[in-house]
Amino acid sequence: MRKKLIVQKYGGTSVGNVERIEAVAQRIISYAKRGDKVVVVVSAMGDTTDELIELSRKINPRPEEREMDMLISTGEQISSALLAMAIHKKGFEAISFTGPQVGIITDTYHTKAKILKIETRRIKHELEDGKIVIIAGFQGISTKSEITTLGRGGSDLSAVALAVSLHADRCEIYTDVDGIYTADPRIITNAKKLKYITFDEILELAARGAQVMHTRAVEVGKKFNMPIYVRSSFSQKEGTIIMDKTPLIEQSMVRGVALTENEAKVTVCDVPDKPGIAAQIFTKLASQNINIDMIVQNVSHKKMTDISFTVPKDSLAKAIKISNRIATSIGAGSIVSDESVAKVSVVGVGMKSQSGVAARCFSALAKNKINIEMISTSEISISCVVAKSTGKEALKVLHKEFGLDKMKE
Amino acid sequence: MRKKLIVQKYGGTSVGNVERIEAVAQRIISYAKRGDKVVVVVSAMGDTTDELIELSRKINPRPEEREMDMLISTGEQISSALLAMAIHKKGFEAISFTGPQVGIITDTYHTKAKILKIETRRIKHELEDGKIVIIAGFQGISTKSEITTLGRGGSDLSAVALAVSLHADRCEIYTDVDGIYTADPRIITNAKKLKYITFDEILELAARGAQVMHTRAVEVGKKFNMPIYVRSSFSQKEGTIIMDKTPLIEQSMVRGVALTENEAKVTVCDVPDKPGIAAQIFTKLASQNINIDMIVQNVSHKKMTDISFTVPKDSLAKAIKISNRIATSIGAGSIVSDESVAKVSVVGVGMKSQSGVAARCFSALAKNKINIEMISTSEISISCVVAKSTGKEALKVLHKEFGLDKMKE
Numbered sequence: 001m002r003k004k005l006i007v008q009k010y011g012g013t014s015v016g017n018v019e020r021i022e023a024v025a026q027r028i029i030s031y032a033k034r035g036d037k038v039v040v041v042v043s044a045m046g047d048t049t050d051e052l053i054e055l056s057r058k059i060n061p062r063p064e065e066r067e068m069d070m071l072i073s074t075g076e077q078i079s080s081a082l083l084a085m086a087i088h089k090k091g092f093e094a095i096s097f098t099g100p101q102v103g104i105i106t107d108t109y110h111t112k113a114k115i116l117k118i119e120t121r122r123i124k125h126e127l128e129d130g131k132i133v134i135i136a137g138f139q140g141i142s143t144k145s146e147i148t149t150l151g152r153g154g155s156d157l158s159a160v161a162l163a164v165s166l167h168a169d170r171c172e173i174y175t176d177v178d179g180i181y182t183a184d185p186r187i188i189t190n191a192k193k194l195k196y197i198t199f200d201e202i203l204e205l206a207a208r209g210a211q212v213m214h215t216r217a218v219e220v221g222k223k224f225n226m227p228i229y230v231r232s233s234f235s236q237k238e239g240t241i242i243m244d245k246t247p248l249i250e251q252s253m254v255r256g257v258a259l260t261e262n263e264a265k266v267t268v269c270d271v272p273d274k275p276g277i278a279a280q281i282f283t284k285l286a287s288q289n290i291n292i293d294m295i296v297q298n299v300s301h302k303k304m305t306d307i308s309f310t311v312p313k314d315s316l317a318k319a320i321k322i323s324n325r326i327a328t329s330i331g332a333g334s335i336v337s338d339e340s341v342a343k344v345s346v347v348g349v350g351m352k353s354q355s356g357v358a359a360r361c362f363s364a365l366a367k368n369k370i371n372i373e374m375i376s377t378s379e380i381s382i383s384c385v386v387a388k389s390t391g392k393e394a395l396k397v398l399h400k401e402f403g404l405d406k407m408k409e
Numbered sequence: 410m411r412k413k414l415i416v417q418k419y420g421g422t423s424v425g426n427v428e429r430i431e432a433v434a435q436r437i438i439s440y441a442k443r444g445d446k447v448v449v450v451v452s453a454m455g456d457t458t459d460e461l462i463e464l465s466r467k468i469n470p471r472p473e474e475r476e477m478d479m480l481i482s483t484g485e486q487i488s489s490a491l492l493a494m495a496i497h498k499k500g501f502e503a504i505s506f507t508g509p510q511v512g513i514i515t516d517t518y519h520t521k522a523k524i525l526k527i528e529t530r531r532i533k534h535e536l537e538d539g540k541i542v543i544i545a546g547f548q549g550i551s552t553k554s555e556i557t558t559l560g561r562g563g564s565d566l567s568a569v570a571l572a573v574s575l576h577a578d579r580c581e582i583y584t585d586v587d588g589i590y591t592a593d594p595r596i597i598t599n600a601k602k603l604k605y606i607t608f609d610e611i612l613e614l615a616a617r618g619a620q621v622m623h624t625r626a627v628e629v630g631k632k633f634n635m636p637i638y639v640r641s642s643f644s645q646k647e648g649t650i651i652m653d654k655t656p657l658i659e660q661s662m663v664r665g666v667a668l669t670e671n672e673a674k675v676t677v678c679d680v681p682d683k684p685g686i687a688a689q690i691f692t693k694l695a696s697q698n699i700n701i702d703m704i705v706q707n708v709s710h711k712k713m714t715d716i717s718f719t720v721p722k723d724s725l726a727k728a729i730k731i732s733n734r735i736a737t738s739i740g741a742g743s744i745v746s747d748e749s750v751a752k753v754s755v756v757g758v759g760m761k762s763q764s765g766v767a768a769r770c771f772s773a774l775a776k777n778k779i780n781i782e783m784i785s786t787s788e789i790s791i792s793c794v795v796a797k798s799t800g801k802e803a804l805k806v807l808h809k810e811f812g813l814d815k816m817k818e
Contacts, residue, residue, distance in 0.1 A: 018464070058427045060497055068490075070493075071486075071487060071490035074487050082464065082468055088472070101509075147507075
C-alpha cells in the first residue's frame with residue numbers, strides 16, 4: 001500500500017479534555033504507525049473560545065477585532081501544544097505550530113480573514129523528519145504581520161486549505177457526529193448516513209438550513225477537488241466522503257432533505273407592476289446587508305402585484321423598516337410579515353437530469369394536507385415555505401417520498 | 410516638563426481579574442494623559458501559567474520544553490489583548506503584541522531562554538503613532554524562529570530589556586508589594602521601605618535569601634544602568650528605585666537584612682590538611698550541580714581539619730552521598746549534617762569603606778546570646794549561620810543594631 005499524506009482536523013469537543021486529547025493522540029498514532037504522514041489541525045478545547053470571548057466582553061463590549069484575534073487565537077495554540085505532548089508521551093515524534101508561525105498567510109480582515117497562501121516548507125521539512133505535524137486551526141498571519149482568525153468553522157477551512165497546499169491524499173474532518181445524514185437525525189429518526197455526497201449537494205444542504213459542515217471549507221474543497229472525509233473522533237465508524245462526483249451506485253435522485261425555521265416571510269403588497277420595480281426593492285435591501293433567500297412574485301392580474309421574500313429572522317425588523325420606506329417611494333401598499341414559517345428543501349445532483357422531482361414534492365405534501373406558501377428551485381434543489389407548525393411533518397413526508405429512509409449505505 | 414518614555418511591567422496579581430485589568434488600564438492612561446509615551450509589559454493573569462503547567466502534567470509528566478513554551482506563552486498573550494481592550498474602552502489608543510511578533514529575539518534554550526536582541530522598529534512606530542504599546546512579557550522568539558519563554562520572573566526581564574533597548578527614561582515594575590524593605594516585613598514589623606537601593610545591594614540581598622526581585626532583571630538593569638522603580642499597582646504609594654548609586658543623604662552603612670532557612674550545613678570531619686584537598690571536594694560537588702553557598706575551613710592544629718559548607722536543603726541528600734564518596738577516597742572521617750540552621754545577612758554598599766561592621770554584628774549577636782556557627786563575608790555583605798531556633802531573633806537584633814528600624818525614608 002502506498003504511503004499517504006493525510007490532513008486530519010479535530011474539533012473542540014474531540015479535544016475537550018485530557019482523556020479526549022489522549023484518545024485523539026492514539027488515533028493519530030495509528031495512522032503514523034502504518035507509515036502515513038499526518039498533519040493535524042486542532043480547534044480550541046471545548047468552550048475555550050466562547051469563554052475567552054465572554055471574558056473580553058466583560059472588559060469591552062465592543063472589542064477591537066485585531067485584539068480579539070490576539071485573544072482567541074490562544075485557544076488553538078494551547079490545544080496544539082497539549083496534543084503534541086500527548087503524542088510524545090506515547091513515544092512518537094510530533095511538533096506543534098501556530099498558524100502564523102507555520103505561514104498560513106491571510107488577508108487583513110480580522111476575525112473573518114481569508115487564507116491567501118500557505119507556506120509548506122517548514123511542514124514538509126518536519127514530515128520528512130518523521131514527525132507528526134500539529135497546527136493550530138482557525139488562525140493565520142496577515143500580509144501586515146498581524147495575527148488573524150478565520151471566523152467560525154475556521155479550523156475546517158485551515159484543514160482543507162492545508163490539504164490542498166500540501167497536495168494531501170485526503171482531508172479528514174473529525175467531529176462529534178459520525179457523518180452526514182439524509183436528514184437531521186434528531187428530527188428524522190430513521191435518517192440514513194450517506195457514504196458519499198458531492199460538494200454541490202452539501203453546499204446546497206447547508207444553504208437550505210442543514211447544520212452540516214461550514215460552507216467555506218467545502219467551497220475550497222470543491223475548488224481544488226480535495227475530497228473531505230467527515231467522521232466521528234469518538235468511534236471507528238465509517239463517515240461520509242464529500243467529493244466531486246459520487247460513485248455511480250449511489251445515484252439516487254434526492255440525497256438529503258433539510259429544514260430551517262430561522263427565516264421569516266415578508267410581503268410587499270400592491271406593488272405597481274412595472275419593469276424595474278423588483279430590482280429597486282432588492283438592490284435597496286442588499287445594500288443594507290440583508291440576506292434575501294427566496295423571492296416570489298405573484299402572477300399579476302391587475303396593474304398591481306404582491307412580492308414576497310424570506311429573510312433571516314434576526315434581519316426581519318430591519319427588512320420591514322426598509323421595505324416600508326421603499327413601498328412609500330414606489331407607491332406600493334402595506335408590508336405584511338410572517339415569522340411562523342418553515343422552509344423544507346430536497347437536494348440532489350441527480351435532479352438535474354431527472355424531471356418530476358418538483359411535482360413529486362408538491363403532490364406528496366398535498367397528499368399530507370401540507371399547504372405550500374412559496375416555492376423556489378435551483379438546479380439541484382427544491383425548497384418550499386410552509387407554515388411552521390407543519391415544517392417537521394413536511395420534512396418527514398419528503399424524506400420518505402424519495403426513499404431516503406430505505407437507502408442502503 | 411520633558412515628555413518621558415516609560416516602560417511599565419504589571420505582574421500576574423496586578424492583572425488577576427477584570428476589575429484589576431481595568432484599574433491597571435486607568436493607571437497607564439494617567440501617564441499617557443500627561444504626554445508620556447508608555448510601553449507596558451504584562452504577565453499572565455493570576456495563576457494562569459501554573460494552571461497551564463498543571464494541565465500539561467496531566468497529559469505528560471515530562472513535556473518537551475519546546476511544547477511547554479508553546480503552551481505557557483499563551484497566558485501573557487491573553488492578558489495583553491485584554492489590557493488593550495480595557496484601554497480602548499476608556500477611549501485611548503493601544504495595541505498589543507506577542508514577544509515573538511514584536512521581535513524579542515532569544516537564544517534557543519526553551520523555558521529559560523536569554524534575550525539576545527530586541528527589535529524596536531515596530532514599537533517605536535506605534536509610539537510615534539500615539540499608541541500605548543502592550544507587550545506580552547516572559548516570551549520571545551528564538552534564532553530558530555521558535556516561541557521561547559524566559560523562565561520565572563521573565564516578565565521583569567522583558568521589561569528591563571525593553572527599557573534598555575528603547576533608551577527609556579525609566580522602567581517601572583508594578584507588583585503586589587509597595588517597594589523594597591530593610592527586612593521582610595512579615596518578620597520585622599518595623600522594617601522600613603527604602604526609597605533607593607543600589608543594584609549591588611539588591612542582588613546581594615536576593616542572594617542572601619531576601620525574596621525581592623528576580624536577579625536576572627536586576628543584572629540587566631545594572632549592566633546597562635537602567636533605573637528600576639519597584640512599586641505597588643494597588644496603591645499610589647511611592648516605591649523603591651533600584652539604581653547605580655543612591656543619593657548621598659541615604660548613605661547608611663547597612664541597607665537591609667535577610668534571613669533564609671532553606672539551607673543545611675554539611676561538615677566533612679578529619680580531612681587531611683594538605684593543599685588541593687578542598688579543591689577536590691568542591692570541584693566534585695560543583696560537577697554534580699550542587700550549589701554551595703558558604704564554605705568554612707577550621708584552623709588546623711593537628712594534621713587534620715574540618716571543612717563545613719552550606720547547600721540548599723533540597724540538595725542535601727545528594728551532597729551527603731557525594732561527600733561520603735569523597736571522604737573515603739581522600740581518607741577523611743565522617744560526614745555530619747545539620748538542617749536546623751538559618752542564615753542571617755546584613756547588606757550595604759557603605760560597608761566597603763567603613764570598618765567595624767563585622768565586629769558590630771558579632772557582638773550584637775553575642776550580647777543576645779546567639780551563637781554563630783559559620784561566618785562568611787563579601788565586599789558588601791556579612792552572613793552568619795546560626796541555629797534555626799535563633800534565626801528570626803538574630804534578624805531582629807541586626808535590624809536594630811544598624812538603625813534600620815529608625816531609618817527615615
